[in-house]
Ligand code: HEC
């Protein structure tokens with residue numbers, strides 16, 4: 001009997017030891033990014049993102065080449081090992097199920113066409129040409145863009161246009177963003193927010 005009490009008494013200690021060994025605190029991210037990092041409004045979805053891209057963004061926030069007061073202060077307190085652990089955790093979460101946008105059908109059709117075909121007369125390549133089939137991402141350099149809140153996607157494109165985000169390799173996204181009209185940004189952001197709709 002005494003032995004059982006002794007073992008039970010040790011359980012909380014064992015649980016504590018497991019917590020401190022991982023060091024990362026996912027719920028501190030979920031406060032803004034939502035449960036399981038699903039994202040909402042200006043807070044991007046973290047689940048399913050390319051892990052090397054995820055780490056690069058944290059490094060860029062820390063270095064200041066991507067500016068956002070909230071994330072810069074979060075990233076400044078992280079070590080390289082923390083960044084890798086958060087990236088490993090969130091990248092393994094599954095994509096949320098596709099959900100229909102409430103925007104009107106004509107706008108969504110315009111967004112779909114931009115994502116899949118681009119707008120060649122204006123020199124805009126298809127988004128999926130760089131971001132992979134259905135925008136699911138390819139590598140460190142070409143992130144997943146499907147399933148992001150529309151407000152977040154539109155804000156990033158606006159940031160490249162204004163120059164407040166300047167961390168894209170060889171200016172690829174800056175070049176694309178500069179050519180997009182406000183209507184096209186709204187359309188493609190709404191279309192992408194629906195997630196993978198294969
Ligand atoms: C106070 C709110 C807040 C907290 C807490 C927070 N974030 Fe963020 N995070 C943001 C916002 C806002 C953005 C979008 C910034 C922008 O518009 O450029 C962002 C962007 C990111 C990005 C870039 C995503 C992409 O697709 O480019 C990563 C990665 C990220 N956060 C990871 C984390 C991690 C890991 C944690 C927890 C340790 C965390 N965040 C905690 C607000 C927050």
Ligand code: HEC
Nearest residue numbers: 125126127130141143145153156167168169172173176188
């Ligand atoms: C020529 C290649 C190319 C094309 C075409 C392209 N992108 Fe990108 N995009 C990039 C690169 C490179 C990055 C990564 C920037 C970085 O490293 O921070 C990126 C990043 C993004 C991001 C930021 C993701 C995040 O969460 O941080 C969004 C949003 C985005 N692209 C949307 C689009 C949309 C919408 C289109 C189509 C209208 C498009 N892209 C077309 C190359 C491209």
